[in-house]
Amino acid sequence: MESFxxxxxxxxxxxxxxxxxxxxxxMYFSFGKVGLFLLDFFxxxxxxxxxxxxxxLKYRLGWMFGFSLTCFLFLLGAxxxxxxxxxxxxxxxxxxxxxxxxxxxxPEERKSSMKCLVTxxxxxxxxxxxxxxxxxxxxxxxxxxxxSLNLQAGDVLAFPDNLFRDSKLNPxxxxxxxxxxxxxxxxxxxLPSGKWxxxxxxxxxxLNACAxxxxxxxxxxxxxxxxxxxxxxVLSAMVLGNREFMDKxxxxxxxxxxxxxxxxxxxxxxxxxxxxxSFVLSLFWKERHARWLRxxxxxxxxxxYAFITGLPSSVVRASVMLSxxxxxxxxxxxxxxxxxxxxxxxxxxxxxPFYLFxxxxxxxxxxxxxxxxxxxxxxxxxxxxRWLPQKLWSLLSxxxxxxxxxxxxxxxxxxxxxxxxWLSGFVVVxxxxxxxxxxxxxxxxxxxxxxxxxxxxxxxxxxxxxxxxIYWIERFPLATIYNxxxxxxxxxxxxxxxxxxxxxxxVTTVRNLRALMLSVMLxxxxxxxxxxxxxxxxxxxxxxxxxxxxxxxxxxxxxxLLTDAxxxxxxxxxxxxxxxxxxxxxxxxxCETFEIESCRIFCLKSNDLKNKEVYGKLNVDVLVLxxxxxxxxxxxxxxxxxxxIVLDSSNSWKYRKRxxxxxxxxxxxxxxVVESGAFLIER
Numbered sequence: 075m076e077s078f079x080x081x082x083x084x085x086x087x088x089x090x091x092x093x094x095x096x097x098x099x100x101m102y103f104s105f106g107k108v109g110l111f112l113l114d115f116f117x118x119x120x121x122x123x124x125x126x127x128x129x130x131l132k133y134r135l136g137w138m139f140g141f142s143l144t145c146f147l148f149l150l151g152a153x154x155x156x157x158x159x160x161x162x163x164x165x166x167x168x169x170x171x172x173x174x175x176x177x178x179x180x181p182e183e184r185k186s187s188m189k190c191l192v193t194x195x196x197x198x199x200x201x202x203x204x205x206x207x208x209x210x211x212x213x214x215x216x217x218x219x220x221x222s223l224n225l226q227a228g229d230v231l232a233f234p235d236n237l238f239r240d241s242k243l244n245p246x247x248x249x250x251x252x253x254x255x256x257x258x259x260x261x262x263x264x265l266p267s268g269k270w271x272x273x274x275x276x277x278x279x280x281l282n283a284c285a286x287x288x289x290x291x292x293x294x295x296x297x298x299x300x301x302x303x304x305x306x307x308v309l310s311a312m313v314l315g316n317r318e319f320m321d322k323x324x325x326x327x328x329x330x331x332x333x334x335x336x337x338x339x340x341x342x343x344x345x346x347x348x349x350x351x352s353f354v355l356s357l358f359w360k361e362r363h364a365r366w367l368r369x370x371x372x373x374x375x376x377x378x379y380a381f382i383t384g385l386p387s388s389v390v391r392a393s394v395m396l397s398x399x400x401x402x403x404x405x406x407x408x409x410x411x412x413x414x415x416x417x418x419x420x421x422x423x424x425x426x427p428f429y430l431f432x433x434x435x436x437x438x439x440x441x442x443x444x445x446x447x448x449x450x451x452x453x454x455x456x457x458x459x460r461w462l463p464q465k466l467w468s469l470l471s472x473x474x475x476x477x478x479x480x481x482x483x484x485x486x487x488x489x490x491x492x493x494x495x496w497l498s499g500f501v502v503v504x505x506x507x508x509x510x511x512x513x514x515x516x517x518x519x520x521x522x523x524x525x526x527x528x529x530x531x532x533x534x535x536x537x538x539x540x541x542x543x544i545y546w547i548e549r550f551p552l553a554t555i556y557n558x559x560x561x562x563x564x565x566x567x568x569x570x571x572x573x574x575x576x577x578x579x580x581v582t583t584v585r586n587l588r589a590l591m592l593s594v595m596l597x598x599x600x601x602x603x604x605x606x607x608x609x610x611x612x613x614x615x616x617x618x619x620x621x622x623x624x625x626x627x628x629x630x631x632x633x634x635l636l637t638d639a640x641x642x643x644x645x646x647x648x649x650x651x652x653x654x655x656x657x658x659x660x661x662x663x664x665c666e667t668f669e670i671e672s673c674r675i676f677c678l679k680s681n682d683l684k685n686k687e688v689y690g691k692l693n694v695d696v697l698v699l700x701x702x703x704x705x706x707x708x709x710x711x712x713x714x715x716x717x718x719i720v721l722d723s724s725n726s727w728k729y730r731k732r733x734x735x736x737x738x739x740x741x742x743x744x745x746x747v748v749e750s751g752a753f754l755i756e757r
Contacts, residue, residue: 086416092144093420096151097427101159109153116146155427162260163210171235175214176276179384180286181225182318187264188222190214192231194260213254213262214270221272227283233270242751244617246651256431285381289314292382292517299530305537308337312506313513315339315383324541329488330554331547332495333502339383341392341438346507347379347514348372348396369404373397379514387426388434394418395442411446415439433487437480444479445472447576466500473499482568485560489653492554494547501543508536557653567597608656614670616698616722616753619647623700623724625677626660627668628652634663636677638724671757676714678703679724683713691715696755698722702729707736718743720753 105112123138175192182189194212214231216222243249251261293310301309307319317337328334335342355368376396380389395418402414419439422429429435453471458464473496485491492498512533519526547553574590612629622639626648633652637644641660645652652660668675676692679700697716699705701724710716719737721730721744730746737744745753 084410084413084416086413086420089143089147090416090420090423092147093151093423094430096148096153097155097423097430098151099148100152100155100427101431103152104156105149105152109149109156113146113149113153116142116149120146151423151427154424158258158427161210162255162258164261173233173235174273175212175231175233177225177227177229177231178211179282180227180290181216181222183218183223184215184318186218188216188218188225190216190225190231191259210260211258212260215262215264216270217267219267225272226275227286228276229272230274230276231265231270232273233265242618242747242749244619244648244651244752245615245754246649246654247647248650256428258426258428282385285384288382289316289384295517296513299527299534301530301534301537304541305534308537308541309509309513309533311337312339312343312509313383315386315389327544327548329490330492331498331544332492333498333544335437336502336506338388338434339386340388340434341395341442342503342506343510344376344379344389344392344396346510348376350507350511351375365404369400372400376400382517387429387432388438391418391422391429391435391438394422412443415442433483436483440479440483441476444477444572445475447475448478449475451579469500469503470496473503478572482560482565482572485558486562486565489558489560489650490554490556491558494550494553498544498547501547502540505536505540509533509540512536557649559653559656561654563600567593567600571597605656611655612670612757613655613657614668614673614675614755615648615651616720616747617644617648618723618747618752619644621724623677623679623722625668625675625698625722627670628655628657628660629670631658633658633660634665634668635660636663636665638679670755673755673757675755676716678705678710681705684709696720699733700724702726707733707740707742718745721746721748723748 119138120142123142127139174195175190176195177190177192179191190213192212192214194210216225241251254261292314293316296306296309303319304324307317307321307324310316310319315338320337325334325337328337352368352372355371376393380393383389395415398414398417422435449471452474453468456467458467477495481491512529516526516529516533519529571590571593574586574593578586578590609630613627615626617624617626619639622643623637624639624644625636626644627634635641635644641662645660651657666677666679668677673695674693675696675698676694677698677700681704684704691712691714693715695716696718697710697714698720700722705713710719719733719742721733725733725748730748734744734746736742747753
């Protein structure tokens with residue numbers, strides 16, 4: 075196993091780092107036109123430094139090549155991602171334009187809708203179907219009916235622009251729009267019946283469409299064997315990458331036991347196909363001259379499997395990586411696995427820079443890296459004389475090594491940890507390999523009576539055992555730890571510690587050990603300071619939850635919630651915010667007055683005050699109005715001395731519009747959580 079210290083033996087690792095940094099920089103900043111000039115400049119410098127490397131000046135000016143290449147790749151990454159970002163446009167609401175969208179892949183059937191990935195084009199109303207904007211990718215959700223069920227790739231849909239809505243989020247709430255943008259998709263839109271129409275079809279060859287058609291045919295073949303609902307859902311997800319039949323309970327069960335990666339076709343599934351097929355081929359074609367034939371068969375098998383799964387990015391990524399391994403074996407070259415990984419990541423990011431922000435991309439590469447780096451060291455800790463314990467320990471060591479690289483990323487995105495991941499790994503990893511090969515065998519079989527039925531029965535039994543094992547493990551006490559606060563700084567510290575730990579295990583020096591201990595102490599100091607700082611703050615919030623009035627005050631061990639919505643619904647929107655601020659469990663309250671240091675807030679949600687005799691005005695800083703309370707601004711001034719009015723999300727559109735107009739006319743400070751997102755005071 076090679077160490078990180080020998081980077082000169084891994085050229086693609088050295089090429090990958092500046093490209094990664096450039097993509098990250100370009101995601102949040104932009105060079106503009108200067109970037110293209112600098113790219114040309116360093117491109118020319120790279121060319122001349124390469125020429126100089128063949129002259130006597132190569133020793134004096136040798137640094138120029140490395141410096142020019144690093145700058146060139148950094149700028150290339152920034153410009154590539156910037157170019158991708160320019161295609162992420164969403165229409166402005168109310169411009170009166172019509173939009174055309176072409177379905178680019180087979181529509182995905184869901185419980186109550188059809189999900190279509192489309193290219194979006196703006197069309198001038200006066201010159202119908204004349205494209206005047208660049209294409210953008212968009213997810214359209216259509217209600218299921220006789221028309222939407224028959225849509226195919228290449229169909230062209232038209233709809234008006236007044237359907238686009240820009241929703242404002244609560245702090246810490248999952249931003250689906252931002253998630254889609256980081257996948258290179260501009261956004262999503264639901265089109266009600268009667269608001270869209272099919273205007274044509276552009277029939278042209280599409281590899282993705284062909285792949286989805288093959289996948290549909292294979293799904294139809296599986297349906298003939300009457301698999302039970304849960305087994306069919308897991309089978310279609312594991313083997314074909316189709317998750318439309320998965321319900322929430324199955325997904326949660328696999329997630330709570332640390333086995334959710336089994337349900338998404340990924341590097342594990344491709345690796346099973348590759349290594350078993352490679353072993354089988356090596357038994358028949360042992361001759362040296364047959365290695366290229368083995369390589370061709372392996373590559374065809376890899377990409378055929380990627381094709382029938384619909385060419386998802388995770389499978390394409392794994393297929394690219396293993397294709398490099400295949401070619402290295404055919405050329406009889408022992409390449410570093412780190413270099414092979416870096417090469418596949420390098421070319422995939424050149425093709426689509428947004429892959430870097432894909433969670434599955436990050437998890438798959440970190441899993442492979444940590445397995446290669448740590449599994450041999452963990453495996454060497456124990457040795458058993460008997461075959462079965464040794465094999466079980468080998469499987470467990472792989473699972474433990476993978477967790478080292480993936481847990482920080484999983485905690486950052488999902489904020490939960492499955493304590494029995496190691497136990498589920500004993501079950502699902504071996505059984506998933508059996509499921510994959512039985513399914514492929516069933517697909518390849520001609521319709522032979524009894525034989526196909528027998529294979530289907532065996533496959534169903536294996537799936538049933540796997541599902542029941544997951545349900546059983548999920549019922550264990552403390553199976554999952556939820557609401558784990560883990561931010562970007564935590565991720566950076568943990569990966570720094572993991573890297574220094576690897577370096578210390580590879581080359582044990584006093585310097586490496588000191589660096590490791592220092593990083594651990596700094597991380598604990600950061601955690602202590604952060605906890606102390608968060609405990610000293612108080613927060614008041616009015617959240618934006620559709621048709622609900624939700625007011626929240628928390629901090630210093632308290633968390634009071636004034637709401638007419640179920641606490642579970644409120645928690646689904648703001649639990650990440652509470653977790654980030656270390657808030658305690660919420661308690662419902664009927665108190666309408668809140669005070670946070672010197673700021674006083676009153677919540678008015680009923681007209682009862684009109685029937686009460688008031689002696690003097692109530693002095694408040696913020697007046698929160700909800701449920702369309704029947705008070706004019708002048709009437710409110712008779713009861714309150716206030717500095718600002720806040721409208722919660724329970725108010726109707728007409729009421730919000732009327733109150734906003736009155737406040738602007740009276741020069742009163744005004745805030746609408748539906749228009750501007752959650753209202754927040756921090757003290």
